[in-house]
Amino acid sequence: MSLLDELSAVPGVIAAGEYSFRGDRFSCQGELDDDKARMASIMCRATTMAVHMQADMMKGLGHDCGCAPARGWIVRGQQFSVCVIANVFCFINNQATSLNDVMQIMRDKVPHQEGDLI
Numbered sequence: 001m002s003l004l005d006e007l008s009a010v011p012g013v014i015a016a017g018e019y020s021f022r023g024d025r026f027s028c029q030g031e032l033d034d035d036k037a038r039m040a041s042i043m044c045r046a047t048t049m050a051v052h053m054q055a056d057m058m059k060g061l062g063h064d065c066g067c068a069p070a071r072g073w074i075v076r077g078q079q080f081s082v083c084v085i086a087n088v089f090c091f092i093n094n095q096a097t098s099l100n101d102v103m104q105i106m107r108d109k110v111p112h113q114e115g116d117l118i
Contacts, residue, residue, distance in 0.1 A: 003109045004029045007090050010105070012097025014080065016090045019045050030091070044082065044089040047073060072106070074099070085110045 001009075007016035008029040015030030019041035026041035051070045059068035072085035081099055083090045085106045092102055 003088060003105075006109070007088075007102065007105060010097055010102060012093045012095075013102065014091040014093055015040065016088070017041055017044075018088045021045065021048075021087055032091070040089065040091065044084050045087075047075075048084055048087070072110075074103070 004016045004018065004027065007013055013030060015028055015032040015037065017026060017028030017030075017032075017037060017040065019026040023042070023045055026038060028037035028041065032040060048070075051073045055068040055070040058065055072083070074084070075082045076094070076099065079094055081092050081094055083092065083099065083103055083106060085103075088106060088110050090102055090106065092099065
């Protein structure tokens with residue numbers, strides 16, 4: 001079973017997908033139509049690049065806060081959350097699933113990326 005299959009099978013997961021760091025490809029499983037899945041992958045890629053830039057800037061200032069290289073990010077809203085590790089994203093319904101459970105699956109299954117994002 002692929003990671004996207006595993007994540008999309010979790011009750012409360014709205015969609016799970018992955019994108020290329022170059023921005024030219026994505027795949028998504030779940031309740032998002034193709035246009036929304038494409039927009040989700042673009043949003044996740046752009047935010048990931050910004051998070052990496054900010055973590056690298058903090059480290060460059062001499063503040064080794066342990067946040068670089070950044071491995072992922074989470075935005076938790078009132079009803080929904082977006083979780084990203086490396087180039088894998090997952091949209092969840094907060095009332096129907098555990099953010100911790102989804103993040104544990106992602107942390108266990110997504111390898112650490114090495115070097116620059118391309």
